[in-house]
Amino acid sequence: MKVDYIVVGLGLAGIAFVEELIAANKTVLVFEDHSQTSSLVAGGVYNPVVLKRFTPVWNGAAQLALALPFYRALEKKLAEKFDVTFSTKKVFKSIEDQNNWFAASDKPLLAPFMNPKISKESVNGVIAHYGFGEVLGTGRIDTEKLIQHYRKYLQDKASIQFEKFDYNALKFAKNTIQYKTIEAQKIVFCEGFGVKQNPFFNYLPLKEAKGELLTIHAPKLAIDFLLKSTVFVLPLGNHYYKVGATFNWKDKTSIPSEEGKEELVEKLKKVITVPYTIINQTAGVRPTVKDRRPLVGVHPIQQQLAVLNGLGTRGVMIAPTVAKNLFNHLEKGTPLAIEIDIKRFNS
Ligand SMILES: Cc1cc2nc3c(=O)[nH]c(=O)nc-3n(C[C@H](O)[C@H](O)[C@H](O)COP(=O)(O)OP(=O)(O)OC[C@H]3O[C@@H](n4cnc5c(N)ncnc54)[C@H](O)[C@@H]3O)c2cc1C
Structure with a gap:
């Protein structure tokens, strides 16, 4: 079997890259082994404002526009609904918080998304002594539903194999790569935290963070x-509501923990x-990076191998942009911005 591309991993990064390939009439075979869950369990929220600091998300408006x-x-x-739009209401902790919100909402990059009015509305069951600030244009992609439907779509085209990609089975020829019985031009690795098992790219500095909901x-x-x-x-x-999320830099499993549950229950009291009942608990490892920028680019020696990773805490917004950047780089020679190019970590 001959294909233009093999893609390893079908989370948000994999889907965004496969969509670029399909749009360009490239042939692709995807490998997915269900070892990581980040995209499946994600809250799926998109929001171009950093609510801890009232600053714009890096390139947020441009990412959202794509x-x-x-x-x-x-x-x-896929004839399905994935995008649910809603506003986001940030609970202020103090008068100072309110003032900072008001000042930030005047800034050009933030003004389209931040309602400058401090809302004092009382919402039944919600603790908000200093009121709310409203972020506009936010919402949620139902990532679990998207992934399930996208996997089925590829399955119907016989373009996905549900098995672990075996890095040791790769053989390099002059301009192609042989993987078992498959000959490909290029391989793009979109494994999330799974990249730690990848001998070609495990040198990249992920600072992964487990999250529970x-x-x-x-x-x-x-x-x-x-x-x-x-x-x-x-x-x-x-x-029904999703409540989250925790950040744990020690535990690298995708298994829900008692510790995670207790932390969320404690925080929810504030x-x-x-009253509420807990219906479910999920966990995944976010592929976050030391410098909080994505990991995109070509292997320093094996030029047929590329990586699309490091989507961090904002995979929903950033995946389509970086997938396009990588595709244009591989197919048209368009340079990658240095802040996302893995070259920044080549010694
Ligand atoms: C609790 C939590 C909440 C989050 N909330 C949000 C949110 O609200 N908004 C947002 O934008 N982001 C959120 N994120 C972050 C978001 O989930 C990530 O940025 C994104 O999912 C990363 O996508 P990915 O495709 O790079 O990695 P992954 O989703 O991890 O996908 C990698 C895929 O590769 C597969 N794989 C790995 N190795 C192999 C192999 N050797 N062979 C075959 N397959 C392999 C894995 O099984 C997996 O399916 C959240 C994350 C967590 C954990």
């Missing part, structure tokens, strides 16, 4: 916006006052 049409096109192609049912809570306080409370409909 990402929203990207997910809309996938909705059309709870799904709760709170019959007396009726909010249709994303509540951002000590934790976020994300509406799923019918009084956010809502109504």
Whole structure:
């Protein structure tokens, strides 16, 4: 079998890159072994404002301008709904917080997204002594649903194999690569935290962070916006909410933990006052990077191998942009911006 590309890993990075290939009529075979869960469990939220500091997300507006049409096109192609729009309400902790919000909302990069009005509304069951600041144009991609439907779409085209990619089975020829019975022009690795097992790219400095989420049912809570306080409370409909997320830099498993649950339950006490039941708990490892920029580019020696990784905490917004950057680099020779190019880590 001959293909233009092999893609290893079908999370948000893999989907975005495969979409570039399909749009350019390239042939592709994907390998996916279900070893990582980051894209599956993600809150899926997109928001161009950093709510800890009231600063713009790096290249956020440009990423969003590409990402929203990207997910809309996938909705059309797969005849499913993935994008749920809502506003985000940040709970202020102090008067100083309110003042900082007001000042930030005047800045050119933030003004389109931050409502300068401090909202003092009272929301049943929500603790907000200093009111809320509203972020506009935010929402959520149902990443689990997207991935399930995209995997099925590739399966129907016989373009995906559900097995672990075996790095030791690669053989390099002059302009091609042989992988078992498959001959490919290039391989793009989109393995998330799985890249640690990849002998070609495991030198890249991931500073991975495990994250856990709870799904709760709170019959007396009726909010249709994303509540951002000590934790976020994300509406799923019918009084179901996702609550998250934790950051753990030690545990590298995707297994939900008692420690994660307790942390979220404790923090939630400071956010809502109504009773709830825990329905589910999920976990995954975010592929975050030391310098908080993505890992994109070509292997320093084996030029047929490329990597698309390091999407960090914002895979939904950033994946379509960096997939396009990598595709244009590989196919058209367009240089990669140095801040995302893995060359920055070549010694
Ligand atoms: C709790 C939590 C909450 C989050 N919330 C948000 C959010 O609200 N918004 C947001 O934008 N981002 C969020 N993120 C971050 C987001 O999930 C990541 O940025 C993104 O999912 C990374 O995508 P990826 O495709 O690079 O990696 P992954 O999703 O990890 O995908 C890699 C894929 O490669 C496969 N794989 C690995 N090795 C191999 C191999 N050898 N052979 C075959 N297959 C292999 C894995 O099984 C996996 O499917 C969250 C993450 C977590 C953990």
